[in-house]
Amino acid sequence: MRDRENTVRLEARSSISTIAPLIAGLTAIFFTLAVCGLLVLWAKADVASAYVAIYEGALGSRFAITETFTRATPLMLTGLAAAVAFRARLYNIGAEGQLYMGAIAAVAASVVMTNDAGELALPTSLAFLLMIAAGALAGAALLIVPTLLKTKFKVDEVVTTLLLNFIALLFVSLLLDGPLKDPSAMGWPQSPTLLSDLEFSKLVERGRVHTGLLFAIGLALVLSFVIRYTSFGLAMRAVGANDRAAAFAGIGVNATLIKVAFISGALAGLAGVGEVAGRAGYVTLDMSPGYGYSGIVIAMLAGLSPIGVILAALFVGGTIVGADAMSRSVNVPTYIADVIVATALIAVLVASLLTRYRIVWRAKTAAKR
Amino acid sequence: MTVLSINNISKRFDDLIANDDVSLTLAKGEVLALLGENGAGKSTLMNILFGHYVADSGSISVFGETLPPGDTRAAIARGVGMVHQHFTLADNLSVIDNVMLGTESILRPFASRAAAAERLQALAERFGLQIDQNALVRFLSVGEKQRVEILKALYRGAKILILDEPTSVLTPQEVAQLFATLKQLVAEGLSIVFISHKLDEVLAIAHRIAVLRAGKLVFEGGTKDATKAALARAMIGRDVEALPSVVTSVQPERIDQPVLALESVSAHADDARLKLDGVSLDVRVGEIVAIAGVSGNGQSLLADVVFGVAHVEQGRVLLRGKALPLRARAMIVHGVARIPEDRQHVGSVSDLSVWENAILPRVNDARFSEWGVINSRASRAHASALVKSFDVRLASIEQPIRALSGGNIQKLILGRELSEAPTLIIAAQPTWGLDVGAVSFIHSQLRNATARGTAVLLISEDLDEVFALADRIAVMSKGRLSQARAASEWTMESIGLAMAGEVDARSREHRAA
Structure with missing residues (x-):
């Protein structure tokens, strides 16, 4: 039969550890630097x-x-x-x-x-x-x-x-x-x-x-x-x-x-x-x-x-x-500043979402016939 | 013949065990009642059966074949149909369109409506579910909408029908009709799972009864072996009567002047066509006046009016004979306790902490703030006292109130209002969706308040609650309110007719009485 469609879901976490926001923040910064680093590379710098x-x-x-x-x-x-x-x-x-x-x-x-x-x-x-x-x-x-x-x-x-x-x-x-x-x-x-x-x-x-x-x-x-x-x-x-x-x-x-x-x-x-x-x-x-x-x-x-x-x-x-x-x-355009700020915002929003919710990946179970 | 077997299903949500090794079977032509308080795991179990959740362990088989977990379409294809408590119908489509919706093959875009209509007609006749196929769903009554939901499931070939709290929105007459339909369905060889928390109904319709408590199956047996008391005990794990009851025997001094009087009040709801049409009512010292009615007939608008959050177009509302400015702030200042229907979204602000919610309506009192700065020590102490005396179960008053269960939120709201020694309590659906223990706690609190001379206006769609509490009852139908009559003058039948808006029948009966 068919595979199920909704295999990814968000589940609210019942408890949030105190260091979670800190880890989330650091991860967000690292992610931002990594993404913007690719753009800098692209600008051949x-x-x-x-x-x-x-x-x-x-x-x-x-x-x-x-x-x-x-x-x-x-x-x-x-x-x-x-x-x-x-x-x-x-x-x-x-x-x-x-x-x-x-x-x-x-x-x-x-x-x-x-x-x-x-x-x-x-x-x-x-x-x-x-x-x-x-x-x-x-x-x-x-x-x-x-x-x-x-x-x-x-x-x-x-x-x-x-x-x-x-x-x-x-x-x-x-x-x-x-x-x-x-x-x-x-x-x-x-x-x-x-x-x-x-x-x-x-x-x-x-x-x-x-x-x-x-x-x-x-x-x-x-x-x-x-x-x-x-x-x-x-x-x-x-x-x-x-x-x-x-x-x-x-x-x-x-x-x-x-x-x-x-x-x-x-x-x-x-x-x-x-x-x-x-x-x-x-x-x-x-x-x-x-x-x-x-x-x-x-x-x-x-x-x-x-x-x-x-x-x-x-x-x-x-x-x-x-x-x-x-x-x-x-010699990288100053627009990189806008990209860094925007990426940081997205990263922070996603990171704070993930401190409150967890992603649940369901194992795909092909139906038996 | 076993059509459905649920084998050792367990499901956890973090720390909460929703289902703990539950096994059940359903035979052909059988009505199985699934009984339990809110949060006992009934819905989780049915959602696993229907493929909305995947069980952590265990399996489900239908007609001898194992269902693939988490596959709603497979469940439907094997003949499982579900009628949700909140209907899933498109209001702007006709009955036949709603039934056909989602059943047509994409390869045959011009599916024959005539054939579908014929098939639906045959089903309707076979099971006695008469309905006008071309009527728009939005013009149907609640009972009719439920019939469409059942037809929808049958049209999709359901052999096993799951009904989630099907009677909660019906008048007694409609309930009787639904039960006749269910008997017809099982006589034709279908099997039914009937989810409920109302003991009388379960005893009336079910062949077998299963009771869930805290995720565990705690009772399973034939209806003839079950008694109301035994089922109640199984549901809550102790005797209901054992709850502390502190009714004082102070006989309130009756005065003629009503505490609350509504004089031909008319109002419109913001969005809908719904309105209040010349509603008059009075509530006197020490009595409980209940307003009964089927959901959606104007009770919530009436509640909004007396809560001071809806605009009155005509008429007056008097508190102790004085015109009351119908604003929330004025009502709070005048000692009116208000318990709204929607405790999560109206009675409390879910993102604020428990203690902030406990003082929110009276934050400008000298008790809780000075020069606009909140006295957080006094506020927290007040919240802690409420939590203690009203038995609110929580981890900390610093928690956002959304972390509490509905029953505990309701206890906090009740405490917040009753601790102010109100002269009038207005309660809308105060026990809606609560477990038996919380219901009996809230009922006894309301009775205690009347014993101290407080007047209570109770707006409720639950007839059991209305008859259990009210001294006088008025019935709301299509925005009009009947005369309030002593509870003993009403019968289930007469109140059902009044709820359905059969004014003539009621007054005929009234004349006869």
Whole structure:
């Protein structure tokens, strides 16, 4: 007769040993390096020297480390934005747009608070707080709209937040060619430079890493506490795990989602503020190489844990910075960074699946007739 | 003649022994009842027979030939047919299409419907399973759908029919009809395995009875040798009556004002055409009012309304004479204990830990949180106390609640609600799918609560439960609720007719009474 078709199945493990996640993580890293090594070979480069170059480029020198931290700063904030939203099962794919809104709002705040003499019209610390608030609110506003559409009319937020990215980017583009165009930029679509009083201070000399990094790490710690130890965090996790049961338990599901949207959007907006006030000083349309989208990958890599986001953002930031350096020295395209991050994500997801489930291969038993 | 023999079947899932060296035989023309609590291994055994699982050891032979393990199609080809508890019919197809589905050869794409219709008609006449072949399945009643499932199995040449909890969705009249059909089937030489946990039914229909407990075959014998008490003992391994019962003899002071009153409440479900149509009801101090009915007639919508998670379009709901804002939060604050039908997906959040679930509805109480920060010591202590006093079996309160069995989750929910000394308990299907021990625990808890003066609204599809607990009974059919009458005024027959929506018959009978 015939062989049976379903010979492979997943079975939930009844107990998970404590070292299993560690082994899974190491296996995932090894797998990623192996797969990407094949691609490096394909590009006719030496695998070992390519990986050494990535390592050197990301962590090999004081400059490399500061660059990795600089890269990781916006990634932490967008990663946190995604992690918080996804915990409540609010699929915010719009961190990219929220980041630009936060960035442009920071510049707009700086312009508004500048007097005719080109100086701050307000005390510096107040102006600084207002700039941060403006960026956070702008990012939050861009996510609250689709969240209200979701809670009121059940409009799918994946679609609305994704498409709002393009609307936000075009809106920023409009501002950069209009009211917020820098007259001294010789026709380039670029915003005026932020007042130097409002800039984040640098953490080290001759490096670009800025206090935004400490700010991002601090926020991750605060969020970790909120999610784990507060009634709001419990409500958020309940809504994310099962909104029907949460509603039954008297949790205001819609109110929780809107609060989460506020936090998530504000975090992405702060990523934009950090890029303007900490690194670039002004807004251009190529300011973010997809930090908003990378935030989703980072949140998934981190298993939606805020502390994990710090590590995942450093990993992704380091990979990007390292791959840049490697492409210069061994001539492998920088796209290898995207491949490494993507492969790592898949490997981590599969590995974490396998810590919870086992694959059961059934011996094929040909039927006797 | 032995048509089916199950030989020394064992099956483990990790630490759980689902079947432990089980051997059974089925003779031609015989109804074998397979009895056992939830989780006793009945379904696992039948899934092995049907090829969904592969046994670790043992074999199964049908008509003297060994079945290849894990091969569903081989099982069907040898004449094994299964009618699942949850029907596997396509709602948007007609009866004949559902029956033919999957039986046509790919080599003959234009199989003759006429021939199939003729064959189905012949089967229907032979076994007394009359049905309109061209009716869309979605317009059929539950009893009719079950008939289609049986016809489907017969059409595929089933000689051995496995019925998984076939009576759980039927009215008493439909049960009687099903039993007549089963008698006809065995008279024609078929053999039937009847899976159930209802003792009366098993004693009424089966020739032989096998009882599984914790994966082991603990009783096997002819129906005439079995008694209800002996079977119950075999199922749970001890006497049911031996459970602690702490009913206090406090006679509650009766007051006229009802605790809960529904005044012509109308509501719509989100998705379906289902609605509540002017439902009125009151529940007084210290009494249990039960709402009976066949699944899908609006009881779950009514439950959602009184739980505060569905929107009321018309009418009022009063708690102690005051209009109650029908929101979950308001009901919790006003001391309404709510026990939902779906304990895994509504009553608890499966990914949260046991202690988080234990405080979830009241997390903002000063007892459990301050300034929005959870007092985890007090919360854990509360959860531990509930676990202890309501006999919840678990490894740790840090476990996700999904790791607990349904009965233990239900005990925790019950503890969470009853420990707040509620004035009103609303329980929807509180014992659905639970084992006998848990059922009797929950029943005694509900009775104890009424003895302390709590009013109970019980929504249940299990008539045994309704008659065991209720002081007054109302019947729901097609979104309308009958008058609540004293339990003693109802008979199995009158309640069955009311469940089927035969309002005229019921009022005729009522006039006669």
